[in-house]
Amino acid sequence: MNNNDIVIRLRYALAISNADMLKIFKLGGLELTNEKLVKILKRQDKETPRDQNLTMEELERFMNGLIISQRGIKKDANGQTSEPTFDMKKEDDINNVVLKKLKIAMQYTSEDYQSFFKSAGIEVSNAELSAVLRRPDHRNYRPAGNRYLRNILKGMALEYRKEQ
DSSP states (O other): OOHHHHHHHHHHHHTOOHHHHHHHHHHTTOOOOHHHHHHHTSOOOTTSOTTSSSOHHHHHHHHHHHHHHHHOOOBOTTSOBOOOOOOOOSGGGHHHHHHHHHHHHHTOOHHHHHHHHHHHTOOOOHHHHHHHTSOTTSTTOOOOOHHHHHHHHHHHHHHHHHHO
């Protein structure tokens, strides 16, 4: 999966309008034009680089904007606003970070994720799910392959779209 494919699938699953997409990117600290958004929302060829239309930083800014749009701006113990984190350091981190930030933004539990997997038609143990949601420096951390993210987004779309 490339970076803009993640945004396309999230947009579909959560039924986010173009205007709201622009607001989410802006909350994450990235001003986009309609033309750039259209380019991001267009499927890439499989042979193109993963970040051709949407860089890792832009994807993470979108995820941070999604958190802010759903939960508000994070404040520290002194009531000061704290800056969002940027945890995508290398390509292997992308899926794990998206899963974690999606869980934070939408206030999902592990049971919600299990439900999405079940809707997508796959079984994932709690231990497997826990391993992909851990910090990279934890001894039980496991990189999340495209399978995890693709099936979470598919399950979300199936569950949310059947309600409409």
